[in-house]
Amino acid sequence: QVQLVESGGGLVQAGGSLRLSCAVSGRTFSTNFMGWFRQAPGKEREFVAALNWWSVGSTYYADAVKGRFTISTDNAKRTVYLQMNSLKPEDTAVYYCAARRASTYSGRGNEYDYWGQGTQVTVSS
Numbered sequence: 282q283v284q285l286v287e288s289g290g291g292l293v294q295a296g297g298s299l300r301l302s303c304a305v306s307g308r309t310f311s312t313n314f315m316g317w318f319r320q321a322p323g324k325e326r327e328f329v330a331a332l333n334w335w336s337v338g339s340t341y342y343a344d345a346v347k348g349r350f351t352i353s354t355d356n357a358k359r360t361v362y363l364q365m366n367s368l369k370p371e372d373t374a375v376y377y378c379a380a381r382r383a384s385t386y387s388g389r390g391n392e393y394d395y396w397g398q399g400t401q402v403t404v405s406s
Contacts, residue, residue: 282307282308282311282395283305283306283307283308283311283312283380283383283394283395284305284307284395285303285304285305285378285379285380285395285396285397286303286304286306286397286398287301287302287303287376287377287378287398287399287400288301288302288304288370288400289301289302289399289400290376290400290401290402291401291402291403292403292404292405293368293402293403293404293405294383294404294405295368295369295370295404295405295406296346296368297363297368297404298365298366298367298368298375299365299368299402300362300363300364300365301317301362301363301365301376301378301400301402302360302361302362303315303317303360303361303363303378303397304358304359304360305359305360305361305378305380306359309359311334311382312380312381312382312394312395313333313334313381313382313383313384314331314332314333314334314380314381314383314384314385314386314387314393315331315332315352315354315378315380315381315388316328316329316330316331316336316378316379316380316381316388316393317329317330317361317363317376317377317378317379318353318376318377318379318390318393319332319372319374319376319377319402320373320374320375320399321371321373321374321375322379324374326377326390327343328343328388328390329342329343329346329350329363329376330342330343330350330351330363331352331381331386331387331388332352332353332354332361332383333384333386334354337388339386340344340352341386341388344386345371346365346372349365349366349367349368350363350364350365350366351363351364351366352364353383357387362380363376365402368402368404369404370401370404370405370406371404372402372404373402373403373404374401374402375399375400375401375402376399376400376401376402377396377397377398377399378396378397379393379394379395379396380393380394380395380396381393381394382394389401
């Protein structure tokens with residue numbers, strides 16, 4: 282099993298920044314991709330960003346966050362980060378960290394195997 286624990290959410294004004302962290306423990310060697318997803322009230326969960334633990338530079342972003350968000354990892358700490366800059370009110374959501382065992386990229390939440398409990402991000406206008 283793999284355990285994921287997110288932290289770093291909070292309330293921020295539009296234009297501000299937040300950094301989310303996802304601490305990964307357990308059978309981490311069995312995972313290849315780490316992703317961030319979000320779900321706003323009344324909306325479906327959507328892909329935000331993903332990376333491959335083992336391939337530096339293999340990062341993927343949703344169009345809505347490209348150029349504003351950056352996903353990164355500290356492999357030694359088994360932690361994945363989501364740096365969010367230039368935040369907008371429409372970025373308000375619960376953000377989830379997820380892990381995928383397969384070695385190919387996917388932006389589909391149902392293709393990720395492990396999930397964290399989520400952290401709330403609220404952006405005020």
